[in-house]
Amino acid sequence: MPHLSVIVYGPNAQGRLNELLGSLESHPLAGTEVIVAAVGDWARETAEGHAPETVVVPLPEGTGDAAARAAGAAHASGRWLHFVHAKDGLPAGAPRLIAERIAELEDTGATGTDGAAFDVLLLDHVTTTWRTSAAPSRDGRFLAAVGRDALTLxxxxxxxxxxxxxGNRVLRADFWRAHEQLLDTDDEPRAAHAALLHADRVACLNQVAYDNRVLRPESLPPLAPEDRLALIDRYESLLPLARDRRAVHTVLYDLMVRDLVRTFAREDMPDPVAREFFRRASLAAVRWRPEGHQRPPGLEGVRHSLLEEGAYSKYRAFQAANRTRRAARKAVRTRKRQVSAKVRDHQYRRALSRPVDPNLAVFAAYWERGVSCNPAAVAAKLAELAPHIHRVWVVNKENAALLPPGTDHVVPGTRRYWETLATARYLVNNVNFPNAMVKRPDAIHLQTHHGTPLKRMGLDQMEHPAAAKGLDFAALLARIDKWDYSVSANSHSTRMWERAYPARYTSLDYGYPRNDVYYTATAADVRAARERLGIAPGRTAVLYAPTHRDYEAGFTPRLDLAALADRLGENTVLLVRAHYFYGGAASPLTGLRRSGRIIDVSTYDPVEELCLAADALVTDYSSIMFDYANLDRPIVVYADDWETYRTTRGVYFDLMAEHPGQVARTQEELTEVFLSGAWRDESAAKARAAFRRRFCEYDDGRAAERVVRRVFLGEPEEALPPVLPIEERTPAPTPEEATA
Structure with missing residues (x-):
């Protein structure tokens, strides 16, 4: 029996069906069947082009979504059903993610005290419209907050x-059959809510496994008056299901009032329809209001009050007054910005008329966050080799208080900031300065970058809109045209920078200055780093540092840290560089934090010190792996969503084939890598050696010196310290060596 039935249903809207089925075919999964409930000839012909792997259920033109779903489910033999509309998409590997999460829950006995299995698995999703592609949802924080176990609504x-x-929920087949009549509706949101309200228990997969494609409204038939009123009917049918569950009732009621108010405000309804909508919405808001319910504060509360009062004329007057108020405020803000911009431009132009100061250097890192990364290493070496050059850091107001004592700095937007940018001879950044910055002919712009690229960067992001997120590529090109030098850690980076950032700069194949410490640090430095972190002697410290997902609304945990720490034992300390949704006295991590077995290092700087303290690194696709490889210590890649990440973000090489040690695709695999000792076995060392040869090519402990001598002191290339062959380099001692 197949484990999972993917049921594709509906007409071939705007020709999307072929793309969806092609994606499923290119990433087949054992134990998964694909059934297409094809509505109309075009959908049938398209689906038949993917047979026999795909089971085709032909349906007449005009068959509704509910009937199509039922027809597809009738042919399904899987224990779990995933309904996917023919207009939508599935990220690469989505069925595998779903199947593995279900297996994990079933293997760990994801049932409640009453023994009830979970009925619904909720998924994260992205949204694609006629204007944007794969925009992340806001659901990640709700999915992450639930944790790894199944629970009641x-x-x-x-x-x-x-x-x-x-599409963002997978249903247990027996649950679907038991409630099919209750879920039989062409109103998809109603069916989606009803599935949760009827479920005994739900579980979550906080990874993207669905692409909701929103069709342009102008391409669809116009809404009839009764279509707008159907929103009220939807909630009137759902709220009785929540009547005896206070928390559920309150959330569903809040959703109803929010949707009613937004629909009334945003839909351009004829006045008779608007009045009837408002009247019925008002009755529903009063009828279903939970006892003791508090309205939201501010203007939203006023809207709710007027709706419950049924005050149509007052509400319209309130809307008009708000529009007038917003327009007036916008005009005032626009005028202030215009005046400020004129003053700033005048000051900047005056500063640009002054001579460039040959002994002034401006440094910035990570969008003005503070002293860090490659710019910090360059600045430190500059102080040693050319102390006559004055160093000024650009730091935002929030982080200025965290600067090392005596650090000269300017705050973005201030008069001194623009004057400093205008007159500095040297401009150093690991990202980019603002578009408004003028690059003077006798100024030197040093771009240090802040990692080795696995994911696509610069112009290469044009093919991956989820990663680009509206990036202005013309402005990007204008910024990179200001670069004079680009620092590189390896020839891979050099080639990728030249491709992603095509301009006339000179590539400095010198290594990353921030990585010098991995060759200059002593045993005492390693011991001191571990002492500052509170790592007891003899314990194995594992640094876990995942990267950001462009397709997620925010950071969501990918590991059950409590379970991992429990399996690895008391002798292992997890250094976690990520913000987890675990908190409160009931958190399973509380005791582990108190015992020092889990240490939150999310805000710890510098990250190089964390690397020196760690015996091993666990990461996914973060560039920290390329830096950590300099230490020649074990690295484990935890790639639970590689296919999704590769598709949505784009990558330059296959990390699954060219990894720096061991690869785990599930938490169980990751745990086994450490328990079995594979994390530091011979095969891991062999893979790490090949990885180091390729990506630590120029890092030898003297990168900052080479940069300073070439860029600031003007020394010729042949006079610079040569890069040591990798076999002649000696990394910093391991924690074990440091305590020997």
Whole structure:
């Protein structure tokens, strides 16, 4: 029996079906069947082009979504059903992610005290419109907050706030059959909410496994008056299901009032329809209001009050007054910005008329966050080799208080900031300075970058809109045209920078200055780093440092840290460089934090010190792996969503084939890598050696010196310290060596 049935249903809207089925074919998964409930000839012909792997259920033109879903489910033999509309998409490997999460839950006995299995698995998703591609949802924080276990909707009422799509929930087949009549509706949001309200228990997969494609409204038939009123009917049918569950009732009621108010405000309804909508919405808001319910504060509360009052004329007057108020405020803000911009431009132009100061250097890193990364290493070496050059850091107001004592700095937007940018001879950054910065002919712009590229960068992001997120490529090109030098750690980076950032700069194949410490640090430095972190002698410290996902609304945990720490034992300390949704006295991590077995190092700087303290690194696709490889210590790649990441973000090489040690695709695999000793076995060392040869090519401990001598002191290339062959380099001592 197949484990999972993917049921594709509906007409071939705007020709999307072939793309969807092609994606499923290119990433087949054993134990998964694909059934297409094809509505109309075009959908049938398209689906038949993918047979026999795909089971085709032909349906007549005009068959509704509910009937199509039912027809597809009738042919399904899987224990779990994933309904996917023919207009939508599935990220590469989505069925595998779903199947593995279900297996994990079933293997760990994801049932409640009453023994009930979970009925619904909720997924994260992205949204593609006619204007944007794969925009992340806001559901990640709700999915992450639930944790790894199944729970009742009473325990996780906020899960009702997840986008009401059938595609972002997978249903147990027996559950579907038991409630099919209750879920039989062409109103997808109603069916999606009803599935949660009827489920005994739900679980979550906080990874993207669905692409909701929103069709342009102008390409669809116009809405009839009764279509708008159907929104009220939807909630009137759902709220009785939550009547005896206070938390669920409250969340569902809040969703109803929010949707009613937004629909009334945003939909251009004829006045008779608007009045009837408002009247019925008002009755529903009063009828279903939970006892003791508090309205939200501010203007939203006023809107709710007027709706419950049924005050149509007052509400319209309130809307008009708000529009007038917003327009007036916008005009005032626009005028202030215009005046400020004129003053700034005048000051900047005056500063640009002054001579360039040959002994002034401006440094910035990570969008003005502070002294860090390659710019910090260059500045430190500059102080040693050319102390006559004055160093000024650009730091935002929030981080200025965290600067090392005596650091000269300017705050972005201030008069001194623009004057400093205008007159500095040297401009150093690991990202980019603002578009408004003028690059003077006798100024030197040094771009240090802040990592070796696995993911696509610069112009290469044009093919991956989820990563680009509206990036202005013309402005990007204008910024890179200001570069004079680009620092590189390896020839891979050099080639990728020249491709992603095509301009006339000179590539400095000198290594990353921030990585010098991995060859200059002593045993005492390693011991001191571990002492500052509170790592007891003899314990194995594992640094876990995942990267950001462009397709997620925010950071969501990918590992159950409590379970991992429990399996690895008391002798292992996890250094976690990420913000987890674990908190409160009931958190399973609380005791582990107190015992020092889990240490939150999310805000710890510098990151190089964390690397020196760690016996091993666990990461996914973060560039920290390329830097850590300099230490020649074990690296484990935890790639639970590689296919999704590779598709949405784009990558320059296959990390699964060219990895720096061991690779784990599930938490169980990751745990086994450490328990079996594979994390530091011969095969891991062999893979790490090949990785180091390729990506630590120029890092030998003297990168900052080469940069300073070439860029600031003007020494010729042949006079610079040559790069040591990798076999002649000696990395900093391991923690074990440092305590020997």
């Amino acid at each position: 009473n325990q996780g009422a906020n899960l009702l706030r997840i986008a009401p799509l059938l």
